[in-house]
Amino acid sequence: MASHLDHEAHGGRQAKKATASGWIGSALEYYDFFIYAQAAALIFPQLFFPSGDPKIAIVASLATYGVGYVARPIGAFFLGHWGDTHGRKTVLLLCMFLMGISTMAVGLLPTYHQIGMLAPALLVLLRLVQGFAVAGEISGASSMILEHAPFGRRGYYASFTLQGVQAGQILAAAIFLPLAYFMPEDAFNSWGWRIPFLLSAGVLIAGYIIRREVKETPAFAKEGEQGELPKSPIKEAFKYNWKDMIRVICMALMNVIPVVATIFGAAYAVQASYGIGFHKSVYLWIPVAGNILAVLIIPYIGNLSDRIGRRIPVMVGAIGSGLLSFGYLYAISIHNVPLAIVMSLLMWGIVYQGYNAIFPSFFPELFPTRSRVSAMAIAQNIGTLFTALLPALFAYVAPPGSTNIPLTVGAITLGVTIIAAIAAWSARETYRVPMSALGEADAVPIDNVDYDRLRAQTLAEEKLAKASA
Numbered sequence: 001m002a003s004h005l006d007h008e009a010h011g012g013r014q015a016k017k018a019t020a021s022g023w024i025g026s027a028l029e030y031y032d033f034f035i036y037a038q039a040a041a042l043i044f045p046q047l048f049f050p051s052g053d054p055k056i057a058i059v060a061s062l063a064t065y066g067v068g069y070v071a072r073p074i075g076a077f078f079l080g081h082w083g084d085t086h087g088r089k090t091v092l093l094l095c096m097f098l099m100g101i102s103t104m105a106v107g108l109l110p111t112y113h114q115i116g117m118l119a120p121a122l123l124v125l126l127r128l129v130q131g132f133a134v135a136g137e138i139s140g141a142s143s144m145i146l147e148h149a150p151f152g153r154r155g156y157y158a159s160f161t162l163q164g165v166q167a168g169q170i171l172a173a174a175i176f177l178p179l180a181y182f183m184p185e186d187a188f189n190s191w192g193w194r195i196p197f198l199l200s201a202g203v204l205i206a207g208y209i210i211r212r213e214v215k216e217t218p219a220f221a222k223e224g225e226q227g228e229l230p231k232s233p234i235k236e237a238f239k240y241n242w243k244d245m246i247r248v249i250c251m252a253l254m255n256v257i258p259v260v261a262t263i264f265g266a267a268y269a270v271q272a273s274y275g276i277g278f279h280k281s282v283y284l285w286i287p288v289a290g291n292i293l294a295v296l297i298i299p300y301i302g303n304l305s306d307r308i309g310r311r312i313p314v315m316v317g318a319i320g321s322g323l324l325s326f327g328y329l330y331a332i333s334i335h336n337v338p339l340a341i342v343m344s345l346l347m348w349g350i351v352y353q354g355y356n357a358i359f360p361s362f363f364p365e366l367f368p369t370r371s372r373v374s375a376m377a378i379a380q381n382i383g384t385l386f387t388a389l390l391p392a393l394f395a396y397v398a399p400p401g402s403t404n405i406p407l408t409v410g411a412i413t414l415g416v417t418i419i420a421a422i423a424a425w426s427a428r429e430t431y432r433v434p435m436s437a438l439g440e441a442d443a444v445p446i447d448n449v450d451y452d453r454l455r456a457q458t459l460a461e462e463k464l465a466k467a468s469a
Contacts, residue, residue, distance in 0.1 A: 014148050022142070036127065097204070139377035147435065153455070219436075251383070252420075309431050321352040321417060
């Protein structure tokens with residue numbers, strides 16, 4: 001056991017390449033995903049739908065955004081299977097090309113005034129491809145990084161997957177919002193909106209160059225060499241790992257926090273029907289500020305989880321952000337813009353990252369190599385799909401004119417985060433379990449003394465490599 005762990009403790013250039021690959025791939029995928037969200041709200045209703053009824057056009061445009069979430073579980077089944085049978089590298093390249101090409105195609109689409117109802121039909125089709133592709137990115141990238149990372153540093157390296165997600169959202173806002181605000185309206189409506197979609201070509205090329213340099217992971221390669229690749233990883237996942245898949249579904253409900261911060265919270269604050277009347281620009285830039293905070297702190301939380309474990313940060317992040325949702329919604333209800341901004345950044349930009357930075361290591365560590373990508377992709381995307389339905393639930397239980405909206409929506413949010421915290425509490429701790437034993441219900445973690453020694457060895461090697469470079 002000791003010699004195996006000593007070998008596993010050694011990181012190297014492949015771990016860093018895998019991390020860079022996961023980072024840029026996630027940044028591209030979520031850049032593409034979120035520029036669509038911005039366009040669906042700001043420009044698509046006028047361009048891709050009949051202009052007779054503006055309200056119907058807006059609802060239809062936002063519905064095409066939701067279609068991406070519907071496609072996620074379907075993509076998770078296909079891409080998860082592909083990642084466990086053909087390799088992590090292969091599925092990540094497939095995800096990246098599907099997302100990049102479909103996004104560029106949106107930027108080339110003719111409008112409703114040019115081709116009629118074929119325009120929204122093509123838009124929905126491309127959005128389905130985007131949702132399908134993004135379903136395999138996080139699970140594939142997390143597994144790739146995790147299986148390349150040195151023992152004792154898996155939480156730190158895997159956290160960069162989510163740092164890439166937040167960076168992609170910053171990039172999307174940084175490109176789309178200035179164009180929308182500063183270009184002449186006619187020019188933006190005519191061709192300016194296409195620029196962010198077409199720019200994804202550059203990120204796609206960069207991502208391909210980086211990803212092709214990453215070798216397949218040692219864990220997956222070993223499965224192949226021993227002839228142990230599963231014919232049906234999905235079947236194995238449901239047969240042997242269904243309990244942990246339920247845990248991941250429940251923990252993935254933590255997506256309720258960004259839903260409260262950026263979807264329901266924004267609607268509550270800016271829609272005249274709610275009687276608040278915050279300026280829209282405030283809520284366009286809150287996600288940017290929150291993501292900048294997240295990018296800064298995610299690696300530190302990932303590193304912390306390598307010292308104290310995965311479960312505690314997830315539980316603290318879940319309960320803490322759930323409680324802060326009351327303060328955030330209350331600040332909106334009393335028309336206090338500075339307090340609303342502070343509470344949003346604290347809830348979403350900082351405390352929520354206790355979950356967000358950890359799940360890229362925690363989720364794949366719960367499953368064996370044979371079915372890791374399938375189990376994580378399916379479970380996570382099912383949980384995320386549930387949270388995509390929450391804005392409608394919030395609007396139903398707290399419609400305009402309701403009293404105690406902060407209490408009602410905050411209570412539901414806290415209830416959901418408590419479910420996530422209980423799921424994390426019920427899971428076994430994984431940070432001291434060797435790679436070869438991950439996913440085993442009776443896996444024995446190494447003791448703290450050996451773990452601290454191996455972690456110190458890894459850190460020393462990283463410092464030496466950085467100094468020599």
